[in-house]
Amino acid sequence: MSLNVEHHEPRVLPSEKPIRLLDNAGHALRGRETGGFELPPVERLLDLYRRMVVARRFDVQVTALTKQGRLATYPSAYGQEACEIGVVSAITADDWLFPTYRDSIALLTRGLEPGEILQSFRGDWHNGWDQHEHRTAAMATPLATQALHAVGLAHAARLRSDPIVTLAYLGDGATSEGDAHEAFNFAAVWQTPTVFLVQNNQFAISTPIARQTHATTLADKAVGYGMPGYHVDGNDVAAMFAVATAAVDRARSGGGPTLIEGLTYRIESHTNSDDPTRYRAARDVEHWKRRDPIERLEKYLVSEGALTDDVRTAIAEAGEALAARTRDAMSVSPELDPLELFDHVYATPRTALAEQRAALEAELAAHSEHAREEVAAR
Amino acid sequence: MSTPVTEPATDAAASAPQPLTMAGALNAALRDAMAEDDRVVVYGEDVGPLGGVFRVTDGLQAAFGEDRVWDSPLAESGIVGTAVGMAMYGLRPVVEMQFDAFSYPAFEQIVSHVAKMRNRTKGRVSLPMVIRIPCAGAIGGVEHHSDSSEAYWAATPGLTVVMPSNPADAYSMLREAIDSDDPVVFMEPKSRYWSKAELALPVRTAPMNRAEVVREGTDVTLIGYGPTVRTALDAAAAAESEGLSIEVVDLRSLSPFDDETVGASLRKTSRAAVIHEAAQFGGYGAEVAARLTERNFFHLAAPILRITGYDIPYPSPKLEEHYLPTPDRVLEALASWEWDLA
Ligand SMILES: Cc1ncc(C[n+]2csc(CCOP(=O)(O)OP(=O)(O)O)c2C)c(N)n1
Numbered sequence: 004m005s006l007n008v009e010h011h012e013p014r015v016l017p018s019e020k021p022i023r024l025l026d027n028a029g030h031a032l033r034g035r036e037t038g039g040f041e042l043p044p045v046e047r048l049l050d051l052y053r054r055m056v057v058a059r060r061f062d063v064q065v066t067a068l069t070k071q072g073r074l075a076t077y078p079s080a081y082g083q084e085a086c087e088i089g090v091v092s093a094i095t096a097d098d099w100l101f102p103t104y105r106d107s108i109a110l111l112t113r114g115l116e117p118g119e120i121l122q123s124f125r126g127d128w129h130n131g132w133d134q135h136e137h138r139t140a141a142m143a144t145p146l147a148t149q150a151l152h153a154v155g156l157a158h159a160a161r162l163r164s165d166p167i168v169t170l171a172y173l174g175d176g177a178t179s180e181g182d183a184h185e186a187f188n189f190a191a192v193w194q195t196p197t198v199f200l201v202q203n204n205q206f207a208i209s210t211p212i213a214r215q216t217h218a219t220t221l222a223d224k225a226v227g228y229g230m231p232g233y234h235v236d237g238n239d240v241a242a243m244f245a246v247a248t249a250a251v252d253r254a255r256s257g258g259g260p261t262l263i264e265g266l267t268y269r270i271e272s273h274t275n276s277d278d279p280t281r282y283r284a285a286r287d288v289e290h291w292k293r294r295d296p297i298e299r300l301e302k303y304l305v306s307e308g309a310l311t312d313d314v315r316t317a318i319a320e321a322g323e324a325l326a327a328r329t330r331d332a333m334s335v336s337p338e339l340d341p342l343e344l345f346d347h348v349y350a351t352p353r354t355a356l357a358e359q360r361a362a363l364e365a366e367l368a369a370h371s372e373h374a375r376e377e378v379a380a381r
Numbered sequence: 382m383s384t385p386v387t388e389p390a391t392d393a394a395a396s397a398p399q400p401l402t403m404a405g406a407l408n409a410a411l412r413d414a415m416a417e418d419d420r421v422v423v424y425g426e427d428v429g430p431l432g433g434v435f436r437v438t439d440g441l442q443a444a445f446g447e448d449r450v451w452d453s454p455l456a457e458s459g460i461v462g463t464a465v466g467m468a469m470y471g472l473r474p475v476v477e478m479q480f481d482a483f484s485y486p487a488f489e490q491i492v493s494h495v496a497k498m499r500n501r502t503k504g505r506v507s508l509p510m511v512i513r514i515p516c517a518g519a520i521g522g523v524e525h526h527s528d529s530s531e532a533y534w535a536a537t538p539g540l541t542v543v544m545p546s547n548p549a550d551a552y553s554m555l556r557e558a559i560d561s562d563d564p565v566v567f568m569e570p571k572s573r574y575w576s577k578a579e580l581a582l583p584v585r586t587a588p589m590n591r592a593e594v595v596r597e598g599t600d601v602t603l604i605g606y607g608p609t610v611r612t613a614l615d616a617a618a619a620a621e622s623e624g625l626s627i628e629v630v631d632l633r634s635l636s637p638f639d640d641e642t643v644g645a646s647l648r649k650t651s652r653a654a655v656i657h658e659a660a661q662f663g664g665y666g667a668e669v670a671a672r673l674t675e676r677n678f679f680h681l682a683a684p685i686l687r688i689t690g691y692d693i694p695y696p697s698p699k700l701e702e703h704y705l706p707t708p709d710r711v712l713e714a715l716a717s718w719e720w721d722l723a
Pocket residue numbers: 105144145146173174175176177178180204206207208269273426455479483486
């Protein structure tokens with residue numbers, strides 16, 4: 004018997020031209036370019052627009068707070084809103100998201116508060132939310148490692164007959180890691196209900212996508228694993244949402260994993276400590292700024308008469324309210340208890356750790372005693 | 382191979398002393414090694430136009446071309462695994478892991494191949510390669526940016542593991558590592574990257590397999606490496622006013638361990654403590670204490686102490702100050718000895 008010959012569909016290479024439902028001028032497209040996907044209804048697009056605008060307001064606010072020194076670091080997703088928001092909007096509250104450090108704005112859609120999302124970037128603790136409550140894993144920094152977790156969790160859910168889908172976000176650079184290969188392969192072999200979103204923002208820190216892959220598109224890789232792959236205009240939220248929705252539906256109905264590549268661009272530096280002038284031209288950034296995902300959808304919504312002044316005002320107010328909540332959350336420095344460092348290392352308590360904890364406690368007590376004496380002496 | 386665009390620096394013509402950071406000294410070492418030997422190639426993540434996230438490879442691609450310095454795909458196992466092949470073919474690759482914690486995907490290549498090649502081939506194949514790893518914490522880094530991985534490497538037979546603590550050693554030891562026919566894990570303490578010294582290049586310090594007494598004292602030997610040499614020196618300076626004379630040894634090499642230099646210091650002072658950022662349990666300090674005790678038991682006036690990070694994952698930036706061994710914590714620990722037994 005030959006190998007997997009019954010899998011016809013996944014053998015089709017993704018189109019080289021990204022799937023697109025709205026062009027950059029906000030015109031609805033027809034024909035080949037759409038890849039057979041349909042433009043979501045206006046109400047849905049309006050909702051995506053609202054989420055993107057609010058997300059950007061948040062992102063800009065956090066970048067500003069980081070420049071003011073309120074956060075240790077912040078990897079911005081400015082310009083990637085169509086990928087970040089469009090895809091996560093295709094899953095339900097019961098499904099699971101496995102994000103990276105880049106994906107703060109996607110977390111806004113998971114019911115997380117700014118203070119929770121940013122806790123690790125402020126430097127308080129490595130992860131700031133209850134993963135089970137929000138069905139959202141901690142952000143992964145070791146690249147591509149989270150993709151395997153998404154596959155494992157999806158498989159476990161299937162073994163338990165829970166009809167959920169897992170969604171793993173990855174960057175273009177991360178696809179070069181061995182773990183990305185292993186995750187794609189495990190997902191395809193086990194046919195897990197997993198959707199992989201590769202946000203191809205064309206850079207891994209300074210390294211351009213051309214040094215990362217020799218494939219025509221990153222979506223091409225899916226074919227080799229025996230799963231469908233889609234190369235999508237990552238600045239077209241209509242297309243990102245439509246393709247993601249189809250992938251999520253397929254996964255939920257037992258059709259296995261999908262790899263979606265959103266072709267987009269990282270407008271900001273990698274993080275606040277990066278210097279992009281060393282490796283890319285300002286005019287490239289300008290070029291991509293003119294392909295802004297929010298402006299594109301806005302043009303369409305205006306042409307459809309869906310963006311009334313009232314709606315705009317309401318969205319702007321929601322953005323400002325979130326920005327204010329973000330500032331508030333970042334302007335307080337919560338009291339951190341250093342002794343908590345010892346509390347969450349093992350499920351089974353250890354004597355040696357208790358000793359170390361006691362040593363630190365004594366040290367802290369001696370310090371505050373010393374400080375009290377100094378004050379008294381003055 | 383492309384021809385170097387810069388004039389090779391000759392060892393004979395020492396430059397006038399100039400202020401150099403450790404990152405700058407490492408950069409100069411790479412530059413001089415590349416100019417001297419066209420088998421030396423440098424690659425890794427973001428080492429090209431960006432010059433590395435710590436700028437250690439700054440300007441090297443412009444100087445030597447893309448056949449000598451290049452950005453690889455983002456995969457640490459791939460970086461080290463291909464370096465094995467290059468070294469087998471006679472090149473001398475110097476590869477960069479971006480941070481300690483991001484070297485772990487390369488663990489298999491390093492432990493199963495880099496470390497074992499000479500032995501399994503009865504010496505017929507040696508791997509003259511250098512794996513540079515920015516290491517340790519105290520830079521306010523978020524999760525996974527402050528690990529201390531030295532014990533993993535030092536516990537692996539076949540690897541040479543070194544860690545400079547200052548710019549002069551950084552230059553000299555990296556030159557020596559590149560010249561070595563053994564694979565070297567070259568660890569660079571991030572918190573010292575911006576420390577400065579006046580250096581006339583090319584500077585040569587003690588051989589990289591030797592520890593060095595960097596401050597003389599008579600009562601205690603503090604043993605540090607990388608970032609904790611500074612900690613030990615600060616503790617020694619503070620102790621002086623209290624009448625305690627501390628000798629500080631900078632290990633420089635973790636594998637091999639310089640029994641002679643460290644043992645001699647211990648026999649002089651009869652007390653020693655080893656300081657590192659990594660967790661204590663199974664950490665490098667355990668090896669230091671064990672072998673010093675085995676060889677010098679009858680010279681010891683007190684047990685050898687380990688002053689280290691706690692046995693917990695490295696904390697987030699706002700809590701790292703409580704984790705790191707500080708000069709105060711060092712002096713507190715020394716006070717725990719029963720001094721009148723000396
Ligand atoms: C295993 C591993 N190696 C290296 C790094 C350091 N690092 C952090 S982000 C990054 C670039 C990742 O690029 P990409 O996957 O395209 O995601 P983007 O940052 O563009 O969203 C690198 C090299 C890491 N986090 N993990």
